[in-house]
Amino acid sequence: MQSGTLNPMSQSLAADGASLNRLKFQAGQATPEAIKETAKQFEALFMRELLKSMRDATASMKSGMLDNPGSDLGSDLLDQQFAVQMAGQPGGLSEVIARQLMQQMSMKDQAKPDASTAPAAAAPTVPAPAAARDFVQQHGAAAQDVQRSSGLPASYLLGQAGHESGWGRREILMKDGSPSHNLFGIKAGAGWKGKVAEVTTTEYVDGQPQKTLARFRAYDSHAESFRDFAQLISNSPRYAQARQQTGSVQGWSEGLQDAGYATDPDYASKLSRAINTTLQVQRAQS
Numbered sequence: 385m386q387s388g389t390l391n392p393m394s395q396s397l398a399a400d401g402a403s404l405n406r407l408k409f410q411a412g413q414a415t416p417e418a419i420k421e422t423a424k425q426f427e428a429l430f431m432r433e434l435l436k437s438m439r440d441a442t443a444s445m446k447s448g449m450l451d452n453p454g455s456d457l458g459s460d461l462l463d464q465q466f467a468v469q470m471a472g473q474p475g476g477l478s479e480v481i482a483r484q485l486m487q488q489m490s491m492k493d494q495a496k497p498d499a500s501t502a503p504a505a506a507a508p509t510v511p512a513p514a515a516a517r518d519f520v521q522q523h524g525a526a527a528q529d530v531q532r533s534s535g536l537p538a539s540y541l542l543g544q545a546g547h548e549s550g551w552g553r554r555e556i557l558m559k560d561g562s563p564s565h566n567l568f569g570i571k572a573g574a575g576w577k578g579k580v581a582e583v584t585t586t587e588y589v590d591g592q593p594q595k596t597l598a599r600f601r602a603y604d605s606h607a608e609s610f611r612d613f614a615q616l617i618s619n620s621p622r623y624a625q626a627r628q629q630t631g632s633v634q635g636w637s638e639g640l641q642d643a644g645y646a647t648d649p650d651y652a653s654k655l656s657r658a659i660n661t662t663l664q665v666q667r668a669q670s
Contacts, residue, residue: 512665515551520665522552523567526607534614537630539666541610543659544568556581556600564602568613569646572599579603588647633659 520542527538527545545567549555556564564581572580579602586593603609617623626639637652637659648654 512661512668513551515553516546516661517665519546519551520662520669523606523610526610529607530610530614534618536614536617539662540630540636540659541613543662544613544655545610546662547655547658556583558602564600565604565606565609566600566602567606567609570601570613570616572601576601588649591649
């Protein structure tokens, strides 16, 4: 839609069958603009019903001398006009509906800045999970130390570690049940000389998940895990493209997926959500 062109649906209320069908078709287009317009229409319908309920509640106070079908129609049209004018205001119900729908559909609102550069006022209003808040608080200092030495954003490190370990709840364990301190899911290749944790994991082959036995690096501390991940990303030519995308959450996530950091075909979108959660937690703590 070009700038300055009004959507005709924004000037009317989906109060009849034809309008509702058009609204369903528009919602099915799965674009941010269509979802926001659909959410606005639902808010307008809600506002109209609210105004009607308020009029009905005060009906007993009327004398009835001026009541007639014509006045009822006029009141209904006035309610519709007010509902359309009030719907779609910043911070209103339609904004909440649209945001939730786009989150469920993993859709990015192109009208808003990337979360990696957005100001604090653009933070989502949905609280971050308690596990994410605890994880960021526990490992924030280690991530900051690695940021100073490597230049990789602490928020990206925390988000990636949180995603790979389920915010610390699915940490890779050694054979005896002790922690491997591997928060990033880094495998132990032929060149790895340190401790190893051997566990069953899920890998994707041709887009299909398969269980496989894999060897992972093990460390003496979580801080060591952060340092090793930064060293891997910084020194391997494989991740050169990702290193150039640290100004964008989506760019960083897609860069790692394209480089083959993980086999999950949805890895970039999942990682982006985890990093954005970390950014939200950090803004709330600042």
